[in-house]
Amino acid sequence: MAAAGCAASSIGSDRAEEPWVRPDKPRRPTVADVAQRAGTSTAVVSYVLNDGPRPVSESTRSRVLAAIDELAYRPSRSARTLRSRHSQFIGLVMPGTIDPYYVELSLPIEQAAARRGHLVMIANSDFDPAQEVAITSALIDEGVPGIAIAGLGASPSLARLIEASDVRVVFVHHRPEGYTGPLVAVDDRRWARHAVEHLIGHGHTRIACLGHHDDDGPVGARVSGWRDALSAAGLAHGDELIIRSGVDRLSASAAAEHWLKERADVTAVFAATDELAFGLMHRAGVLGIAIPSELAVFGFDGVSAAATSVPELSTIVEPFADIGERVAALLFEERDDPKDHQLECRPVYRASCGCR
Amino acid sequence: MAAAGCAASSIGSDRAEEPWVRPDKPRRPTVADVAQRAGTSTAVVSYVLNDGPRPVSESTRSRVLAAIDELAYRPSRSARTLRSRHSQFIGLVMPGTIDPYYVELSLPIEQAAARRGHLVMIANSDFDPAQEVAITSALIDEGVPGIAIAGLGASPSLARLIEASDVRVVFVHHRPEGYTGPLVAVDDRRWARHAVEHLIGHGHTRIACLGHHDDDGPVGARVSGWRDALSAAGLAHGDELIIRSGVDRLSASAAAEHWLKERADVTAVFAATDELAFGLMHRAGVLGIAIPSELAVFGFDGVSAAATSVPELSTIVEPFADIGERVAALLFEERDDPKDHQLECRPVYRASCGCR
DNA sequence: CTGTTAGCGCATTCAG
């Protein structure tokens, strides 16, 4: 960056400014400027700004306020951060935005933070482990007082870094091995079971499971829930009815392609995430397989797009708003921190499972 | 990302307790600690860290490096920002994430910035004008050297604020009235016309247009392109074939509901954004209207979900990667700034228009 | 009630 100071050869300026500062732009006003204009000291300005810690007389206060207004003064956040050792920003570490689930998750967290007067800095690792470490440490170095982590691989070095610093960390949706800190999540296993039991209720007996390779995380738990439901109903079959795909709908669609052609006897699929369900429904559409009459589908996540897919997707809706609020509460308020905060989901039955 | 709270706009700040201070944690090491351990001065540590501006002997350098390593020292970003007057972060102002278009747009910008060693702070205004001002000024106060603005209403006060500060600003997709700064966008009008001409090529003569209320921005230009194509083909009809909706697919679906029941003679729709097209296709699905045989649909944006919708959506694909790269180039590099950078789109013909 | 002043951690200039 560094705009060029073209008038570098200063003839004899009374105040030799740094050459990289644009000469036409006036320096931003500081507390000192405000103090001078208000005829007070910088301390008083600070007291007015922060409404404390010492009282200020009404007359002085209004003089300071006037000066602030006239100079269009705005405090420097970085100076404040340096001094107070904590930035006004909260960090939010996300694995990526390919899956709208994470986008959906971020919004209420932002809003809950905003309600408390904090901005959220989203750091997107784009599913890259190296980036995860880089952005998380950047956040810490920036001085954020807290970080919400919505997706991260197990990384001992990162865990150590977090441990060594004094940031508060809250995990959302999943806490990988090796980390400590409260987790805000849902009972993936139980609700997955609920979804599959619903499909069984529709009369299906051969129910496949579409998941990706994340056996330790929420997806793994959802796959377990699928097994639970089948076992309980005496329908247990082997893992040959598990379809493995990548995390995004495109790879789910590709994974479904081979599979849909050979699985004539399967009449329903539980998709471990809505994103995967979308990929499956896409492939079914291309192959001319009718949903739900030829193949029933049930998702998990409850992203808003599930309400407008063709056909509309039945799914387990996560309480995004509650999650955001709880995360913010853990980040900002002094609260007992039981390790796991489990929030309630809500099933929504739409067309894709055969309910409509 | 980042939503600004009301407190972001207020000058003063809440003097909250700081529950996150953990007294048991040792203070983070500073340059002074490193210098002491390496047996040098802080200046030398700085020289090593920044590889200049003065040379350092190989032996001293390695001693410093060793000390940094042993202490697990990491420089404080806020101190650096305060000192250098510029943060390491780039700001990205987004109107919201309801429409995946903006999510799609943000990713390549992030990546292009990351390639240059910068992280991006996403500020999400959530389509709220007050938030726009709040978050943008928060970004400026934070000391970011540049801001990419992907969505913003016309706001004289904000324009003045930007003008008064020395941030570089680049507009993406749209530059509202009253602002100055380079714009990176596409030729909305011409490509919209292309899309409609494609529909005409399929034999359609009554082609509707689905848009939202943004007549000055890109959507307005796309509606104009729709008119252009019809006029040129001698098919001009009045604005009664314009369907007005909100920005998201849910409201597009609602807007389409009334309309689809009466549209008997209309056989094709040009949707000004993919998001609107998704809403339309959803409603068509619910009403049992077959796409494309009963109603052809063409979108605009080229979000990745268009490739997996049911049916797959024909659309004008914006060059997201090029846009991101160009934005970063304008933000970081010294470059001539012609006002408008127009990038090329690419039409993709899928099932929804009748091509497959 | 208000003014003075010492740092926060870092980068950089000026002496050595």
Added chain:
DNA sequence: CTGAATGCGCTAACAG
């Protein structure tokens, strides 16, 4: 080649 010293803008002791 290196070290001491000076702020960046702000907050909060510590004096009045």
